[in-house]
Amino acid sequence: MLSHWITPKVRNIPPSGIRAFFELSSGNQDVISLGVGEPDFVTPEHIRKACIEALNQGATSYTSNAGLPELREEIASYLQKNFHLRYDPASDVLVTVGSSEALDLALRAFTAPGDEILLPSPSYIAYSPIVSLNGGTVVEIETRAEEGFKLTAESLRQAITPRSKLLMLNYPNNPTGAIMTVEDWQPIADIVKENNLLVISDEVYAELTYDSKHVSIASLPGMQDRTIVLSGFSKAFAMTGWRIGYACGHRDLLAAMLKIHQYTAMCAPVLGQIAALESLRHGLESVNEMREAYRKRRELVVTGFRSIGIPCHVPEGAFYAFPSIAHTGLDSETFAHQLLKESGVATVPGHVFGSGGEGHIRCSYSVSTDKLTQALERMGRFMKVKI
Structure with a gap:
């Protein structure tokens, strides 16, 4: 056995719940996968x-080390024009x-052993493990479907302790598709400033909102210097395999991140x-075209789920639906396994996204309309047996 060489903090981190279901379905031509959040579009030809x-x-x-100067200039110009963020x-x-x-x-630069990281739940599965690798402690703040899976000021305030250092955000949200408006953000920003918190805001789905334009918490007064904005080109630009992202923030904070990046x-x-x-x-025209395709798929999926007896919050961003399966009496892991085995539809059990995700499954609608239609038909037959 060679595991004694592996550090306990790595040994104790579970493998990705998303990838686990991806591996179960890969290689089976009859399985329709709604599990992996990757656009089905190819990177546009001109790129x-x-x-x-x-x-x-x-x-x-x-x-x-920091990237091509002309690319950094374009990123800064793009963020100023579209999201009212000004960066040098x-x-x-x-x-x-x-x-x-x-x-x-960001988490390596700003998380130390003993720090508490406030994290709305459900959330992207990578956040908690990376916090743990740096010795921090995740404090989950559960969000609810009846409130649009939004972070509320009341729940944030209740979660803060003297050890709270950082608020980790992801809006538009993976897995729920929730967004936050200026009105939603204002009381959150006030609490952040009152408690001298740092914010890491993962905005990789910023371009994929359907009913209102994305608002970054960094755009609120007094928030830009205490917020690290993260984003990239994988999702909205259909560039997952190119592996390009970016971080923006106050130069002193970015300098700390750059030191790690250099090494x-x-x-x-x-x-x-x-x-x-x-x-x-x-x-950007291609981004608009892809967003409109996702909008149509969103309507198909939400309507489809509701028609087969699965309650579904309307996602206002990203390309995920997060329907509730609590009424089936099955936990999310059991439901997802049975759905895959009996109907050939791969989804992701909600519990892998944190305690706030139990009772739901994540379904990506970044696949073709034909596949979505087939998946809904199979799930409809599945639900007739279970209910």
């Missing part, structure tokens, strides 16, 4: 061509290996950075 041309011209070297591209923007590395850098990744892949640059300069 691929720009990278082919750059590769032919010899773009194979390192870039600046020379010091306040860091290009990373996907938004996942940006998240890792680990060194820099993000140059061709991925070139692709991201092209997408910001000429790819």
